[in-house]
Amino acid sequence: MYLLDNLLAMARIKDRLKNNSPGPFFVDSGCIDCGSCWHIDPEHFAPTGSSSYVHTQPDGQQEVEKALLALIDCPVAAIGAPKHLTAKSSADVFPILVTKHPAGDVYYCGWSSKRSFGASSWLIHGDEGNVLIDSPRWSAPLAKQIKKMGGINQIVLTHRDDVADHANWAKAFNCERWIHQDDADAAPEAEKLVIGLDVLSLRKNLKLIPTPGHTKGSMVAVLGDQQQILFSGDHLWWNPKKSVTVASKDYCWWNWTEQLKSVERLLDLEVHWLLPGHGYAHEFMPGQWNEALEQTLRHAARAPSSVKI
Ligand code: SF4
Numbered sequence: 001m002y003l004l005d006n007l008l009a010m011a012r013i014k015d016r017l018k019n020n021s022p023g024p025f026f027v028d029s030g031c032i033d034c035g036s037c038w039h040i041d042p043e044h045f046a047p048t049g050s051s052s053y054v055h056t057q058p059d060g061q062q063e064v065e066k067a068l069l070a071l072i073d074c075p076v077a078a079i080g081a082p083k084h085l086t087a088k089s090s091a092d093v094f095p096i097l098v099t100k101h102p103a104g105d106v107y108y109c110g111w112s113s114k115r116s117f118g119a120s121s122w123l124i125h126g127d128e129g130n131v132l133i134d135s136p137r138w139s140a141p142l143a144k145q146i147k148k149m150g151g152i153n154q155i156v157l158t159h160r161d162d163v164a165d166h167a168n169w170a171k172a173f174n175c176e177r178w179i180h181q182d183d184a185d186a187a188p189e190a191e192k193l194v195i196g197l198d199v200l201s202l203r204k205n206l207k208l209i210p211t212p213g214h215t216k217g218s219m220v221a222v223l224g225d226q227q228q229i230l231f232s233g234d235h236l237w238w239n240p241k242k243s244v245t246v247a248s249k250d251y252c253w254w255n256w257t258e259q260l261k262s263v264e265r266l267l268d269l270e271v272h273w274l275l276p277g278h279g280y281a282h283e284f285m286p287g288q289w290n291e292a293l294e295q296t297l298r299h300a301a302r303a304p305s306s307v308k309i
Contacts, residue, residue: 002144003087007091017029020054021054021056023054024082025044032114034112036074037052037071052078064085069093073110073112076114093141094109095107101223103205104127106123106229106275108123111142130151130152131152133155134162136169154178155175157178157179157186157190162277167187170189182215183217194208212254222269227272229275232277234251237277245295260300267290270286
């Protein structure tokens, strides 16, 4: 078993941010405001607008374990907790199950990387082998757990920003990497390229759909034919406060007009889970996906100068 204290740098108590709630867990000034902690444990972590803070201290073993997930996930070791809570804690806690699907069970990998600004990565565990969607930071405990689950057969890199430690994962599991040709300079070692706008069937129940906009080579991955799981990279994410699906002009690095056309390309999907690189994940009820995307497109049309939500 990997123990937390032997593996991770810890946040510094002298840099504890003032707005943390009094108690054992804290965020320090090294926080880069990536959002990983409040996505995985919103009961204890929240954004201030420029960083994260502990809004409520965990109460009881189960809540402490949840807060420790955030601590492990943090890409810059900005979350601290006292030794009596970390010394005997296992680091073998990721990946964690998000949802079961007939085409493969989906796990959240944790271990976010600073290189991808804390982007989320996901593992599909299926009959045809496992697929890693975007790259977590290299982690021996995570690699050990994934090995137990059968390793990695393919890595899909949704776009140039979230390639992180793909080289370590590809080497450890001797697997092929897929990236779009237009973002391939971010991972020149990738063995396979998606070219142009055509949808590519990576396997029976997994499609790659090019969605240029956020970057020129952005693409999404869609698992299943019904009740689909959409791995959206930074093309789309969920805003829980406003209950809207977000395509962001402010975070569009290549071409906003093309990004909106790429949003339209996804209207006919039947998405059950939206699992993004950044931002919140969301579970949709039947029929809600199309309505949510229409709303996103209407909002973009009404506010052409900005769709920051
Ligand atoms: S995960 Fe770490 S860096 Fe990211 S917002 Fe939380 S404390 Fe800050």
